[in-house]
Amino acid sequence: MRDVAIIGVGITKFGELWDKSFRNLISEAGTKAILDAGIEGKDIDALYVGSMSPGRFVGQEHIGALVADCSGLDTLHIPATRIEGACASGGMALRQAYISVASGINDIVVVGGVEKMTDVVGGEATNILAMAADQEWEAFFGVTFPGLYAMIARRHMYEYGTTREQMAEVAVKNHENGLLNPNAHFHRKITVEDVLNSPKVADPLTLLDCSPISDGAAALILAPLDEARKYTDKIVKIIGSGQASDSLALHGREDICTLRATVEASKQAYKQAGIEPKDVDVAEVHDCFTIAEILAIEDLGFVKKGEGGKAVEEGMTRLDGEIPVNPSGGLKAKGHPVGATGIAQAAEIVLQLRGEAGKRQVKDAEIGLTHNIGGSGASCVVHIMEVI
């Protein structure tokens, strides 16, 4: 297996982007990544793109070919493949692209992630996101996506004494980081009281515990490490990649407070990278809801199970903390165009490791981790990267 590097990144603004279409977004991210890497269209051997539900969000399937087409790559006739794994679609696309380069089948690969979520009206986005849950045995009975994470939150509070205030601190921190990210959906400071007093969505979670419905796209260029220097001297190497699955329904899992898919995926990635959780300098984790960031730092091994809430409260995950988590603002403040998220996380880590993250730069970051969840934890993808 060959070593693989990320040689280019591109990301759009995230938010309610009424003037941008699905096609505008992904071609903007892709072309930015191509320019960043210094490659040309004819260098590209294959394209992968992660997207959760363009069929329902914009009424379009057959996304692989569409993205090649609208990015001006149709005349090259490269293989173009769409990957779907709910909110982990982006992370999964990155892993497939990584495997294709590592295997030697492809050299230069462009991998993107995209979701255009604000072309549907009313509660339709909630209905579409609920499709990542078990339609027949969860959603049929009226549980929503926030409802599933609310049930995890209540059980976590019951078993470990995690408090509403500790969960709110996740949102407060991520909004602080989002203020420093020009591409973030939200640029607004919030307080613990704001979170607790915002409208109830699924008790105990309120509106400000939830990531928003966003439009956006991101893209990366992958190359064999041996050839990467031809294009750039800012090389970030993928040193670990893991992916795991679990029962689709939350009720199918023995321990409601542990996402086993995170535990298993990160175990694979740590083993391949030859590092331990404490070696990670910066992480982008899947905070679709505040409780999800608490679960993530526990299941990734940054803290012991049950101590996530306390760690957040004590500032361990702040920009100047022991392990800065979600310097980009995370899904909560940067925004969560679901298919784009896994790729945007990797783009943020690449910028952090190159020292190009501007005001939100984590000091001396050399090893970074991305953690991308699908559904209530039925899929997880973890990547570890190192600057060389």
Add this chain to the structure above:
Amino acid sequence: MGLAVPRFWREIPYRYNLIGSRCKVCNRIFFPPREVCPYCRRKSLGKMEEMKLKGKGRLITYTIIYTPPSNFENQVPYAVGIVELDEGPRITSQIVDCDPEKLKIGMRVEAVFRKIQEDGDTGAIYYGYKFRPVGEDEDKGETG
């Protein structure tokens, strides 16, 4: 999203009568029914039998939904929980016939037959199970 009636009709035995399945190799019980036991896998092929569950259990966790899917807008706020049945399987269901604020993790609950949702004004009406709290004295099930 309009769906053809068979999509609902084929699940009626399980949703109306809580029919699960038992693996005759390891005796584990599942709901909803499974074709393959995830512990015995190939050994369980052809050895999964249907089994009616009693519909008694305890509440593992719950939430109160304020922002519902579109077919549930006339029900808010409503409680949804995960119930662990006395036979072992866990099940997601609405928790009804009580003040949602008074729900507690660990409380005993039992299944009741109710209307779940309707597909707009002219579509099918879907029925199935919901759970409601029961006092310990009315309930002879195991306590958890």
